[in-house]
Amino acid sequence: MSDLLPGISRSVGLATRLRVISERGRDAEFKQLVADLLLELAEVQLKLDEVLAENAALKGQLQTQSNPKGERCPRCFEFGWRVTSSRPHGQTGGMVQTYSCGKCGLKEEVVLKGK
Ligand SMILES: [Zn+2]
Numbered sequence: 001m002s003d004l005l006p007g008i009s010r011s012v013g014l015a016t017r018l019r020v021i022s023e024r025g026r027d028a029e030f031k032q033l034v035a036d037l038l039l040e041l042a043e044v045q046l047k048l049d050e051v052l053a054e055n056a057a058l059k060g061q062l063q064t065q066s067n068p069k070g071e072r073c074p075r076c077f078e079f080g081w082r083v084t085s086s087r088p089h090g091q092t093g094g095m096v097q098t099y100s101c102g103k104c105g106l107k108e109e110v111v112l113k114g115k
Contacts (some may be wrong), residue, residue, distance in 0.1 A: 003093075005045075005048065005052070006092075008041065016038065019031075022034045052088040056086040056088050057085070057087075063083050070082035073104060073106060074106070075106045076101060076103050076104040078101070081101050081106075082100070084098050084100045093114030096111050
């Protein structure tokens with residue numbers, strides 16, 4: 001999963017180079033093909049971003065469910081310190097998790113590195 005984003009970025013880079021080459025030529029069909037390819041790749045990149053965001057959110061939910069009471073809050077030391085939202089971080093499958101305390105309202109963001 002985490003290798004997908006750099007792979008797609010490289011594909012977009014290659015297709016962009018193809019487009020530069022195609023613009024020097026006169027072959028309209030070739031130009032159209034390269035333009036279509038770039039469009040498709042952009043679409044895949046977009047969908048992948050959505051999937052990664054969903055994946056991060058689900059991982060956060062799972063963590064909350066496996067520990068419904070949460071952990072002790074670092075400020076007020078009450079139980080209820082838990083992940084309230086997650087979002088993807090960077091291009092390597094990392095994740096940013098927002099912890100918050102239901103008792104005193106303390107919030108903290110934790111960055112989890114991708115593999
Ligand atoms: Zn607290």
